[in-house]
Each structure stands twice: as C-alpha cells, then as structure tokens.
Amino acid sequence: MTAGSTSVEAQEVELLLRQQIGEVLRTHRLHKGMTLRQVAGRASVALGYLSEVERGQKEVSSEILQSVADSLEVPLSLIIRQVSDRVAASEGVYIPDTVPDEFVSEAGLVSENS
Amino acid sequence: MTAGSTSVEAQEVELLLRQQIGEVLRTHRLHKGMTLRQVAGRASVALGYLSEVERGQKEVSSEILQSVADSLEVPLSLIIRQVSDRVAASEGVYIPDTVPDEFVSEAGLVSENS
Numbered sequence: 001m002t003a004g005s006t007s008v009e010a011q012e013v014e015l016l017l018r019q020q021i022g023e024v025l026r027t028h029r030l031h032k033g034m035t036l037r038q039v040a041g042r043a044s045v046a047l048g049y050l051s052e053v054e055r056g057q058k059e060v061s062s063e064i065l066q067s068v069a070d071s072l073e074v075p076l077s078l079i080i081r082q083v084s085d086r087v088a089a090s091e092g093v094y095i096p097d098t099v100p101d102e103f104v105s106e107a108g109l110v111s112e113n114s
Numbered sequence: 115m116t117a118g119s120t121s122v123e124a125q126e127v128e129l130l131l132r133q134q135i136g137e138v139l140r141t142h143r144l145h146k147g148m149t150l151r152q153v154a155g156r157a158s159v160a161l162g163y164l165s166e167v168e169r170g171q172k173e174v175s176s177e178i179l180q181s182v183a184d185s186l187e188v189p190l191s192l193i194i195r196q197v198s199d200r201v202a203a204s205e206g207v208y209i210p211d212t213v214p215d216e217f218v219s220e221a222g223l224v225s226e227n228s
Contacts, residue, residue, distance in 0.1 A: 017176040017179070017180065018176045059175050061173050062131040062132045062173060065131070075202070075205050075207045076131065076205065077199075077201040077202035077205050078198075078202075078207070080194060080197055080198035080201055081198035081199075081202070083198075084191050084192075084194035084195035084197075085195075087190055087191040087194055088189070088191035088195070091189050091190065091191050093189045093191050093192070
C-alpha cells in the first residue's frame with residue numbers, strides 16, 4: 001500500500017473489486033468442473049493462495065491472473081470484462097452492453113447473465 | 115510472484131495487461147487536463163509510483179486503482195471495461211460490444227473508440 005488513509009466507502013469498493021475478481025475466477029473454475037488443486041497446479045501457484053484469491057482475500061498480480069486464466073482456458077479479456085460488469089453493477093453505473101450470450105455459448109464459456 | 119517459470123509468450127501478455135491499465139489511466143488523465151502531480155495528490159499515492167503505473171512498470175492494487183479512478187472522477191468499472199477491450203484486441207478475441215459512444219459522451223468521459 002502506497003496510499004495513505006482511505007475512506008470507509010472507498011475501502012468497501014476496494015473489497016468488492018478483489019471479491020469480484022475472485023468470484024469470476026471461481027465461477028469459471030466450477031463451470032469447468034475443476035478443483036482448486038487442478039487450477040493451482042496448472043497455473044503454478046500455491047493452492048492456498050488461489051483459494052484466498054477466489055475468496056477476495058488476496059490481491060492478484062497481472063502475472064497470476066494471466067496464469068489462472070490460461071489454466072482455466074478462458075481469455076483474460078473475458079474475465080476482466082465480467083469483473084467490469086460486476087463492478088459497474090456495484091457502482092450503480094449502467095453500461096448498456098454485456099458479453100452477448102451468443103459469444104459466450106459459441107466459446108463454450110460460462111455466462112454472467114444466465 | 116508466487117508463480118514459477120512462465121513462458122515468453124505469457125510474459126508478453128502479462129506486460130500488456132499492466133501496460134493496458136497504465137495507458138487507460140493516462141488517457142483519462144490527459145483528457146481531464148490533469149498533471150501526474152494533481153492525480154497523485156488527490157489519490158494520496160506517490161507521484162513516481164503513479165508515473166510507473168502509467169508506463170506499465172508497476173502493478174496496481176485494487177486500493178490504488180480505486181483511488182486513482184476516484185481522483186480522475188471516472189467510474190472504476192469504465193476503466194476496467196476499457197482495459198478488457200484492449201486486452202481482447204491484443205488476444206485477438208473479438209467481443210462484439212464496446213462502451214457505446216453515447217454513454218461515454220453523456221458521462222463526459224474519454225472514448226477508446228474515437
């Protein structure tokens with residue numbers, strides 16, 4: 001943390017961001033029927049660390065987010081996109097487009113809309 | 115880094131993710147006509163650190179990304195959305211929707227499409 005004091009409101013949003021990332025990763029993992037151990041092994045990250053990331057308790061670096069996305073065989077861009085949709089909902093920001101169901105089903109991915 | 119060895123290809127994508135975040139932040143800052151000093155001051159982060167984040171040289175935590183978004187008066191969700199659009203382009207993943215120009219202009223924000 002380089003930042004100094006942050007407001008309670010800001011901290012709640014921060015927590016949400018980490019949680020959103022974790023929940024998107026967990027949703028894809030469960031959709032693929034993979035265990036934490038399998039994903040952690042393929043991504044070369046510690047199982048306990050991945051579990052904390054999924055629960056929104058640990059920050060994830062660009063490197064690890066990429067490794068986990070690769071291990072789940074989900075494009076990193078889709079994960080970030082679904083995180084942005086969730087953050088938008090929590091911010092009360094309405095961004096009209098979401099990932100279209102056709103794209104998700106064609107790619108054999110899990111939809112955030114269903 | 116908890117991850118072990120990563121391929122050259124993975125490292126290139128990793129670099130891109132950090133760079134995409136930095137470029138989106140810089141684009142919004144310049145659009146608002148703000149200096150690094152102003153944004154860093156409002157976000158309570160060190161100027162040198164923010165400069166490195168904008169150049170994709172430093173990882174940004176959830177906390178700092180939220181602080182910088184607040185300081186730029188841009189919804190965090192829009193920043194993440196624009197990052198996902200850029201990562202999709204670099205991955206060669208075509209996600210049909212982008213942030214609509216009407217939304218961007220109504221919110222007085224900078225468009226990635228223009």
